[in-house]
Amino acid sequence: MDSLALLGSSVWALLRNKLRSVLTVLGITIGIAAVICVVAIGKAGQARVEQQLNNLGDNFVWIEAGGRAVNGIRTGTHGTKSLTLADAIAIRTQIPLIKSVSPNVDGSVQVIYGNQNWYTHYRGVSPEFFDIKSWPVDSGAIFTNDDVESSANVCVIGQTVRTQLFGVRDPIGKVIRAGGLPCKVIATLEPKGISMEGRDQDDTILMPYTTVMKKIKGNNWLDDVLCSAVSQDVVKMAGQQAAALLRDRHHLRPEEPDDFNIRNPEDVIEAQIAASHTLALLLIAIASISLVVGGIGIMNVMLVSVTERTREIGVRVAVGATEEAIRFQFLGESVMLSFVGGAAGVLVGFVGSFFIGRALNWPMVMSFEAVVLAVFFSLAVGVFFGYYPARKASSLDPIEALRYE
Amino acid sequence: MTDSGPIVSVEEIHKYYDLGETRVHALRGVSLAVERGGFVAIMGSSGSGKSTLMNILGCLDKPTAGRYLLDGVDVAGLEKRQLAGIRNQKLGFVFQGFNLLPRTTALENTQLPTLYSRIDRHSRTQRARDALELVGLGERMDHFPSQLSGGQQQRVAIARALVNRPTLLLADEPTGNLDSHTSVEIMDVFQGLNERGLTIILVTHEHDIAQFAKRVVVFRDGRIRKDEQVANPLRASEVLKTLPTLED
Numbered sequence: 118m119d120s121l122a123l124l125g126s127s128v129w130a131l132l133r134n135k136l137r138s139v140l141t142v143l144g145i146t147i148g149i150a151a152v153i154c155v156v157a158i159g160k161a162g163q164a165r166v167e168q169q170l171n172n173l174g175d176n177f178v179w180i181e182a183g184g185r186a187v188n189g190i191r192t193g194t195h196g197t198k199s200l201t202l203a204d205a206i207a208i209r210t211q212i213p214l215i216k217s218v219s220p221n222v223d224g225s226v227q228v229i230y231g232n233q234n235w236y237t238h239y240r241g242v243s244p245e246f247f248d249i250k251s252w253p254v255d256s257g258a259i260f261t262n263d264d265v266e267s268s269a270n271v272c273v274i275g276q277t278v279r280t281q282l283f284g285v286r287d288p289i290g291k292v293i294r295a296g297g298l299p300c301k302v303i304a305t306l307e308p309k310g311i312s313m314e315g316r317d318q319d320d321t322i323l324m325p326y327t328t329v330m331k332k333i334k335g336n337n338w339l340d341d342v343l344c345s346a347v348s349q350d351v352v353k354m355a356g357q358q359a360a361a362l363l364r365d366r367h368h369l370r371p372e373e374p375d376d377f378n379i380r381n382p383e384d385v386i387e388a389q390i391a392a393s394h395t396l397a398l399l400l401i402a403i404a405s406i407s408l409v410v411g412g413i414g415i416m417n418v419m420l421v422s423v424t425e426r427t428r429e430i431g432v433r434v435a436v437g438a439t440e441e442a443i444r445f446q447f448l449g450e451s452v453m454l455s456f457v458g459g460a461a462g463v464l465v466g467f468v469g470s471f472f473i474g475r476a477l478n479w480p481m482v483m484s485f486e487a488v489v490l491a492v493f494f495s496l497a498v499g500v501f502f503g504y505y506p507a508r509k510a511s512s513l514d515p516i517e518a519l520r521y522e
Numbered sequence: 523m524t525d526s527g528p529i530v531s532v533e534e535i536h537k538y539y540d541l542g543e544t545r546v547h548a549l550r551g552v553s554l555a556v557e558r559g560g561f562v563a564i565m566g567s568s569g570s571g572k573s574t575l576m577n578i579l580g581c582l583d584k585p586t587a588g589r590y591l592l593d594g595v596d597v598a599g600l601e602k603r604q605l606a607g608i609r610n611q612k613l614g615f616v617f618q619g620f621n622l623l624p625r626t627t628a629l630e631n632t633q634l635p636t637l638y639s640r641i642d643r644h645s646r647t648q649r650a651r652d653a654l655e656l657v658g659l660g661e662r663m664d665h666f667p668s669q670l671s672g673g674q675q676q677r678v679a680i681a682r683a684l685v686n687r688p689t690l691l692l693a694d695e696p697t698g699n700l701d702s703h704t705s706v707e708i709m710d711v712f713q714g715l716n717e718r719g720l721t722i723i724l725v726t727h728e729h730d731i732a733q734f735a736k737r738v739v740v741f742r743d744g745r746i747r748k749d750e751q752v753a754n755p756l757r758a759s760e761v762l763k764t765l766p767t768l769e770d
Contacts, residue, residue, distance in 0.1 A: 119636075119638075119643075122643075126637075129625075431621070432617075432623070434582075434606070435615045436609065437607065437608075437610020437686070438610075438637075438638050439602070439607075440603075442637075442638055519621065
């Protein structure tokens with residue numbers, strides 16, 4: 118049997134009833150288009166959450182001073198004084214999984230410039246902080262280790278502080294006062310936006326941690342140690358190793374709780390990714406229902422077609438078509454219907470998701486997998502829903518079929 | 523696959539259909555042998571079993587009992603797939619209602635059986651052209667059935683039956699839907715093919731048509747009543763000359 122020629126006659130049969138073929142295909146087209154749109158929207162949403170994850174920092178490991186209990190009275194977090202600069206240095210030197218470390222001492226302060234003032238959040242950090250948080254500089258240059266050594270009166274300001282104090286003027290080189298300490302602005306940072314907890318991350322000023330410890334806060338302990346792990350995969354393990362090291366350094370007995378916390382802000386975001394993933398799956402499942410409906414449409418039309426062409430089937434069997442050949446021909450028709458429907462659906466889906474992307478102002482990413490999946494599914498629908506009509510056609514009694522009016 | 527033996531040999535064939543309680547006995551012991559190059563007309567009123575025999579001869583149906591040797595092969599023992607192969611390679615069918623595929627050209631209709639055999643595309647078209655030439659339709663290969671007269675459609679059907687070069691041509695009331703003049707034309711085609719060595723078995727209930735065959739077998743109630751050679755078969759080409767030509 119000549120499969121190609123049989124497929125050719127399938128094409129002819131479909132073209133003979135153009136309107137019917139188009140209407141039949143529509144169900145599959147809508148189903149595939151819906152799936153493609155949903156996948157694209159889901160991906161775009163996921164990309165946004167992943168962007169937040171990257172915003173968090175470069176393989177961010179966050180160690181926070183913990184609470185403690187004195188005579189049964191428990192402080193909250195940041196209630197201990199046991200997290201020190203020596204701990205930060207020990208983490209950097211003794212844990213190979215951690216590539217950079219920045220101490221962090223923070224608080225709130227009134228900042229003043231000229232006739233403007235603003236109550237903001239300050240942080241004392243080391244120059245590594247900007248890499249750890251993946252926070253690019255907008256203008257100027259960040260402070261150096263020399264500035265840290267000399268507890269220099271310099272600061273780097275976020276976009277919100279800049280706007281509040283300077284408006285449109287250039288802040289670089291200006292001296293502001295932070296809680297009474299004169300401080301030269303040496304750099305501004307790129308906007309980072311709202312954090313996961315809803316805090317404005319740009320509402321901050323950053324100084325060398327030595328400056329903060331000696332001249333503003335007067336502490337000799339740290340509030341946090343911010344670290345970067347060597348890769349995303351080892352973030353958890355690096356945190357565990359840091360915890361073990363700190364317990365050792367703080368001489369904690371096994372029964373004593375940690376006097377620090379390893380924070381995992383990534384977990385929150387990952388939970389969000391998982392949630393959006395689940396939602397996308399749900400939507401795909403709903404969209405798939407229209408595929409099933411489209412498949413039933415194909416089955417219906419194929420059954421009608423088999424009945425209409427009973428005589429043709431009889432002739433074909435009489436001239437030597439095997440059951441397989443008849444089945445192949447009709448299966449070919451249904452698969453072609455669903456394949457064309459699927460291809461049209463991919464096209465409509467792309468156009469649709471492009472416009473949805475424009476409307477929501479989300480960057481839409483067309484995924485190759487979605488196309489492959491769509492093609493695969495439309496073929497599968499064609500085979501699944503075409504099999505019964507094709508089998509019906511192939512099992513017709515040729516004598517009856519030839520007599521059929 | 524002997525060259526000498528009869529092409530068709532049926533022995534004591536019975537066929538009955540069970541319709542619920544009643545049993546319809548369509549063939550009650552039919553034996554028939556057709557020699558190579560034979561031209562047999564099977565006659566009989568409707569219900570006499572002649573169509574049932576044709577279906578069995580055409581490997582579309584199986585006898586309930588009895589033996590059927592086609593070209594030396596016992597057909598009863600074959601599977602469906604092998605029967606399809608026999609229909610494709612050894613048999614040609616011509617039907618009363620032509621049964622051409624609509625909106626498909628004469629050439630494509632003629633090619634239909636070759637789709638189910640192993641013939642390359644080029645020789646397929648060539649064979650179909652040859653077959654159409656043979657039945658006198660060389661000029662109308664690209665016409666659709668709807669553009670052809672009944673006689674022409676039947677010629678396409680004959681060409682389709684010939685395209686795989688069968689050893690046996692089965693025609694079931696091939697002139698049933700045609701006027702008498704066209705019927706004789708079709709019989710002329712059959713006679714021409716028979717002279718080239720093709721064995722033909724034809725079912726008809728018109729006496730005039732049966733007279734063109736070399737042998738007439740009459741059926742009644744599932745049995746052969748009469749089986750005789752035609753002493754002087756009519757020559758269709760001669761008859762055509764005596765008929766008044768019809769306006770086309």
